[in-house]
Each structure stands twice: as C-alpha cells, then as structure tokens.
Amino acid sequence: xxxxxxxxxxxxxxxxxxxxxxxxxxxxxxxxxxxxxxxxxxxxxxxxxxxxxxxxxxxxxxxxxxxxxxxxxxxxxxxxxxxxxxxxxxxxxxxxxxxxxxxxxxxxxxxxxxxxxxxxxxxxxxxxxxxxxxxxxxxxxxxxxxxxxxxxxxxxxxxxxxxxxxxxxxxxxxxxxxxxxxxxxxxxxxxxxxxxxxxxxxxxxxxxxxxxxxxxxxxxxxxxxxxxxxxxxxxxxxxxxxxxxxxxxxxxxxxxxxxxxxxxxxxxxxxxxxxxxxxxxxxxxxxxxxxxxxxxxxxxxxxxxxxxxxxxxxxxxxxxxxxxxxxxxxxxxxxxxxxxxxxxxxxxxxxxxxxxxxxxxxxxxxxxxxxxxxxxxxxxxxxxxxxxxxxxxxxxxxx
Numbered sequence: 179x180x181x182x183x184x185x186x187x188x189x190x191x192x193x194x195x196x197x198x199x200x201x202x203x204x205x206x207x208x209x210x211x212x213x214x215x216x217x218x219x220x221x222x223x224x225x226x227x228x229x230x231x232x233x234x235x236x237x238x239x240x241x242x243x244x245x246x247x248x249x250x251x252x253x254x255x256x257x258x259x260x261x262x263x264x265x266x267x268x269x270x271x272x273x274x275x276x277x278x279x280x281x282x283x284x285x286x287x288x289x290x291x292x293x294x295x296x297x298x299x300x301x302x303x304x305x306x307x308x309x310x311x312x313x314x315x316x317x318x319x320x321x322x323x324x325x326x327x328x329x330x331x332x333x334x335x336x337x338x339x340x341x342x343x344x345x346x347x348x349x350x351x352x353x354x355x356x357x358x359x360x361x362x363x364x365x366x367x368x369x370x371x372x373x374x375x376x377x378x379x380x381x382x383x384x385x386x387x388x389x390x391x392x393x394x395x396x397x398x399x400x401x402x403x404x405x406x407x408x409x410x411x412x413x414x415x416x417x418x419x420x421x422x423x424x425x426x427x428x429x430x431x432x433x434x435x436x437x438x439x440x441x442x443x444x445x446x447x448x449x450x451x452x453x454x455x456x457x458x459x460x461x462x463x464x465x466x467x468x469x470x471x472x473x474x475x476x477x478x479x480x481x482x483x484x485x486x487x488x489x490x491x492x493x494x495x496x497x498x499x500x501x502x503x504x505x506x507x508x509x510x511x512x513x514x515x516x517x518x519x520x521x522x523x524x525x526x527x528x529x530x531x532x533x534x535x536x537x538x539x540x541x542x543x544x545x546x547x548x549x550x551x552x553x554x555x556x557x558x559x560x561x562x563x564x565x566x567x568x569x570x571x572x573x574x575x576x577x
Contacts, residue, residue: 218316222323225261242302242338250293254285261314268310301425302337306330336477337432342441412453413487413512427564431538432476458494488522513538515548534558
C-alpha cells in the first residue's frame with residue numbers, strides 16, 4: 179500500500195514537471211512510469227497462466243488424532259522468473275488453527291518449490307483442504323492480484339475406535355438370551371413380532387410358513403423374551419456452546435457410539451444404530467462385517483439442527499399401528515436431559531425395556547436436576563466427561 183502511494187505521488191510529480199518543464203529526460207521518465215502498471219499486470223497474468231501447483235495428503239485413511247503432512251508443490255517449467263506468489267488455503271478453521279502461515283514464493287526458471295505443512299487432525303469429520311486463492315505480486319511490488327482457485331482435496335477424518343473388555347456399569351449380559359423352554363405357556367402363545375434369523379437362535383423359534391414365503395429364515399420373538407438385539411440411540415441435537423467445545427462434545431458422543439457398536443458386533447450381537455437427520459435413521463449391523471459401514475456413517479454424521487429428542491424416540495418405536503416395536507436392550511447417548519425426555523423415557527420404561535443412559539457432559543452441566551430425577555427413579559446412568567480419555571475403559575474401569 180505504501181509503495182502504491184509512493185508510485186502515485188511520483189507519477190503526479192513527474193507529470194507536473196513534464197507539463198511545465200519541457201525536456202527529453204522528464205518526458206521519457208513520465209512515459210516509463212505510465213508503462214509500469216501495464217508491465218506489472220502483464221507479468222502477473224503471465225505468471226498466473228504459466229505456473230502449476232499440485233497438492234496431496236500423506237495418508238489415505240485418517241483417524242482422529244493422526245498427524246499428517248499436507249504437501250503443496252509449485253512448478254516453473256519455462257525460462258522466466260515468475261512473480262512472487264502467495265497462497266490462501268481453504269479448510270476448516272479448527273484444522274488449520276495456529277498451524278500454518280502463508281509464505282511468499284519466488285519461482286526461478288526450471289525449478290519447483292515444495293511446502294510441507296504438518297497438521298494434527300484433532301476432530302473427526304469431512305474437510306476440504308486445498309488452495310482457495312492465489313495472490314501474485316508484480317516484480318516492482320506495486321500491485322497485486324488475487325485469483326480464485328477451487329482446487330481442493332476431500333478428506334475424511336474418522337473417529338477413533340476404543341476397545342472394551344466388557345460393558346461397565348450395566349445390567350445387560352451380552353450372552354443373555356432366554357431359551358423358549360423357560361417361558362410360560364402364556365408367553366409361548368404370545369408372539370411379539372417376527373424378525374430375521376440370528377446366530378444362536380434355536381430351531382423351535384423359526385416361523386416355517388413365513389420362512390418359506392420370504393425364502394429366508396424368520397424367527398418368532400415372544401413377549402417377555404429378552405432380545406439378542408441392541409439399540410444404540412444417539413441424540414444428534416445441535417449444540418450452542420463455543421464452536422470448538424461443540425465439536426469436542428459431539429466427537430465424544432460419536433466415539434462412545436462407535437465403541438459400543440464395535441464391542442457388540444465383535445460379540446455377535448445384532449445392533450441398530452439410530453439417530454435423527456430430519457427423519458429417524460436406523461442402520462443395522464448383523465455381524466462384524468457391517469461395522470465399517472456404520473463406522474463411515476459415524477465419521478460423516480453432523481449435528482445440524484435442534485429438535486425434540488424425546489418425541490423423536492417415541493416416533494421411532496411406536497411406528498407401527500401404535501404398538502410398541504422395540505428391543506429389550508437400549509443405550510441412549512445424550513448430552514442434554516430435560517423434562518420432555520424424562521416423560522418419553524418413562525413411556526419406554528413401562529414396556530420393561532432395559533435402558534442404559536450414557537450421559538456426555540460439560541464440566542458445568544453434570545449435576546442437573548433432571549439427571550438427579552433419573553438417578554432417583556433407578557435408571558442406569560453412565561457419566562462421561564467430554565474431555566475424558568476413553569482409553570481408561572480398556573482397563574475395565576468405570577465410564
């Protein structure tokens with residue numbers, strides 16, 4: 179800016195002198211100064227049209243917490259010295275937080291310049307990483323031009339996977355499946371619903387007529403019988419705290435879901451992962467081969483809007499003719515407990531559903547009145563701080 183001002187003042191001064199004082203040298207200098215902007219913008223356009231840039235990340239699959247290198251390479255393939263170049267990068271403000279300062283690069287003939295930017299991926303999610311715009315300065319440092327650039331690398335950061343030895347602080351035994359011989363005669367005659375065959379089901383539970391009709395094994399689920407199926411229900415409400423705290427809280431909720439789903443599928447338990455994205459979404463995992471599909475869904479899941487989570491749960495479970503259609507074992511992953519949610523949980527609890535509440539909290543909202551009410555009513559509650567390390571669970575300690 180200072181150079182621009184100096185140039186304009188000098189051009190004005192030489193123009194005045196040329197007007198009042200006739201002379202070859204003054205006139206020549208005046209016309210040279212007039213040509214400077216033309217030469218400057220010509221050199222800027224030449225540099226923009228001739229130089230090349232490429233970029234890449236050092237890893238194909240990135241997991242939260244990984245350190246990666248983002249490499250930019252600029253090329254000069256001809257015999258001219260290019261104008262100084264600066265780059266503006268496109269990315270989430272969290273990803274590049276205090277990690278990168280845009281350099282000024284001069285490309286000499288037949289050379290290339292490589293910039294390696296180390297990044298630590300602190301949060302899971304979808305990122306666009308690339309060159310947002312290119313700023314080229316002229317040779318004299320008087321003018322510059324910014325050119326938009328849409329080139330970007332699409333990068334997915336997956337949530338970290340924590341391993342459990344067992345489910346802590348819960349009343350559900352993953353090996354618990356009630357045999358049909360232990361049911362009363364009344365229960366044997368009362369079929370709750372029909373489902374697909376699962377590993378471990380006995381032959382006397384198979385509904386042979388429906389199996390023949392649908393050309394696959396269908397199994398009778400009796401009332402009073404403990405299901406071998408587990409629901410992981412995530413409260414995907416948008417949070418309105420500090421931007422980075424929101425991301426940390428949401429990541430902890432996702433990691434907790436992934437941890438439970440991973441453990442249950444390893445133990446051959448059928449899992450339903452349920453969340454709300456304008457409508458209720460349910461993703462079923464029948465065995466561990468389905469884990470990757472659910473894992474990728476968790477990596478891209480966004481908390482984009484505010485909705486009534488309690489109402490959403492009831493809409494999902496009472497979705498067929500107002501009759502309950504639910505599994506006996508249910509984990510609810512939440513970060514906010516209110517009176518409406520408590521009412522919804524009570525309606526589910528009437529059905530003798532085994533509800534385990536996993537409460538992810540900020541340090542200032544752990545001990546709220548609603549949580550105390552649930553504790554008083556005997557709900558099984560697991561508390562997890564948003565900034566805790568889930569690795570402690572590998573040792574079998576409390577959540």
